[in-house]
Amino acid sequence: MGKAANTGRAGKADQVNSVWLRPRRERRGEPPLTHSRIVAAAVALLDEEGIDRLTMRRLAERLDVVAPSLYWHVDTKDDVIDLAVDAIFGEAPPKPGTGRAEDWRADVTAVLTGWRTVLLRHPWAAAVPARRRPTIGPHFLAGMELLQATLARAGFTGQGLSAATWALYNHVMGSASSQTALHITDEERRLGQDQLKAASGQYPTLAANGYLYDDDWDGSYSTGLKFILDGLEAQL
Amino acid sequence: MGKAANTGRAGKADQVNSVWLRPRRERRGEPPLTHSRIVAAAVALLDEEGIDRLTMRRLAERLDVVAPSLYWHVDTKDDVIDLAVDAIFGEAPPKPGTGRAEDWRADVTAVLTGWRTVLLRHPWAAAVPARRRPTIGPHFLAGMELLQATLARAGFTGQGLSAATWALYNHVMGSASSQTALHITDEERRLGQDQLKAASGQYPTLAANGYLYDDDWDGSYSTGLKFILDGLEAQL
C-alpha cells in the first residue's frame, strides 16, 4: 500500500499531517539525480545567468533537489565548475586534420577555432581556467593532444614545442577571455572612451586608437593568430 | 580634560565602565585610515596569504579597524582588488626607451618584462584581470600607452595595431597566469605526470613532452615572445 513517502517539506512546519493530503512528489519518469544531469544543469545555469549566479542552492533547485544532496555526487562546488568547463570542450570534438605535416597551420587553426567557438558560446568559461588549477579534463586534453601532436609533426621539439603550445593556448584563452569578461555595455564604452579622450594628454595613442573601445574581437583574434603562426613558421 | 574617548570595544560587554581604567587606544603617530594605506595593506595581505584569504574583515584587522569602516573609503571589495592590481603595476614604471622606431623590439620587450616582473612578484595578480572588468588603472594604462605607442611608431596601424597589442598583452598575462595560478606542488606534478603516462594511449604527445609538468616558464615566456615578435616583424 502507498507508504508514507514523506517527500520532504511537510516536516512539522506545515500542519498537514495526513498522508493523503500531503502532496506527493511524483517522481515523473525522469532519471534521478545523476552526475551528468548535474553537469548539464550547471552548464545551463551558467549560460543563462552567468558565473556568479551559480550557487549550489540554485543549481539544486533546477534539479528539484536541495543543495546538500548535490554533495553526494560532487565533492565541492569547484568540482562542478571543473566538470562544466570540460563538458563544453566536449561540444567541439577535435577532428584530426589531414595529418600531413605541411598542413600544420590549418590543423592548428582547426583546434584553436573549435575552442574559440565553445568559449564564445559559453561566455563564463574563458575566465575560469585562468584562476584555477590546471585544466585536465578529458575533453580538453583531447584537443591539447591534437594541438601538440600537430606541432610536433610540423617539426617542433623540446622547449620550442612547449613555447609554441603555450603561446597558442594563451592566445585563444586570452582573446576569448577579453571578449567575454571585459564585455562592456555601449553606455560604459562611450563613457570610457570619453574619459580616455579627456586624459588624452597622458594617453594619446590609446585615445587615438580606441583602446578597449573598439570591438573587432574576431579580427584581433585571427590577425593575432596569423602573427603567431608566422612567427612559428619562421622558426622551422 | 581627557574626554571619554570611547575608543570602541568597551561598549557593554566589558564591565569596565571607568574611563580611566579603559584601555585607551593610543592613536600612535601613525596616519589614520587612508585610501593609500588600505591599498598597501591589501597588497601586503594578498602577498602573504593569497587572494582567497583577502576578506574585508582581515584587511580591516591589519589596519586596526573593523570591516565596515573600510566602506567609508571604498565602495566595494572589488574596488580594493582593482586598486591593489593597479598599485603593483606602479612598481615597474615604464621607462620610455630610445624612441627610435627600429628599436621597437627592445622597447616592447621592456614594457612586457616589466609587467611580467611585477606579476611574478605578486602571484595573485595575474589571475585577476582575466575575470573582471577592463583594467584601466592609471599605472597599467601608462604601460599600455607606451606599448601601443611603440608599436605605432614601428609602423602598425588600425586593426593590425590592435591585434598586435592584444597578442602581446595576452601573452604576458597568460604566461604569468599559468605560471602562478597553475602552480602545483612537486607531489602533484609527479602524480599528474604518472596519470598522464598511464593514459599515454590517448595522449601520447602530451605524455612524451610533459605537458603541464615541465616548468621552464621563463623559457616558454621568452621563446613565445620571440615567436610573436618575429611574426609581427614579418608583417612590417
Added chain:
DNA sequence: GGGATTGCCTAACATTGTTAGGCGTGCCGA
C-alpha cells in the same frame, strides 16, 4: 560656539559553501 561634516564604530542581515545526521527505499543474501 554651534551646526554640519567626517570618519570611525556597533549591530545586523542575507547569502554562501559545506557538514552532520536522519530516514525511507530498494537490493541482496539466507
Added chain:
DNA sequence: TCGGCACGCCTAACAATGTTAGGCAATCCC
C-alpha cells in the same frame, strides 16, 4: 520471505563573508 545494509536524498545547522543601517565623537567652518 525476511532482515540488514547501502544508497540517495532530506532537514538542520554552522561559520564565514560582503554589505547596509544607524549611531556618536571629534573636527571643521561660519
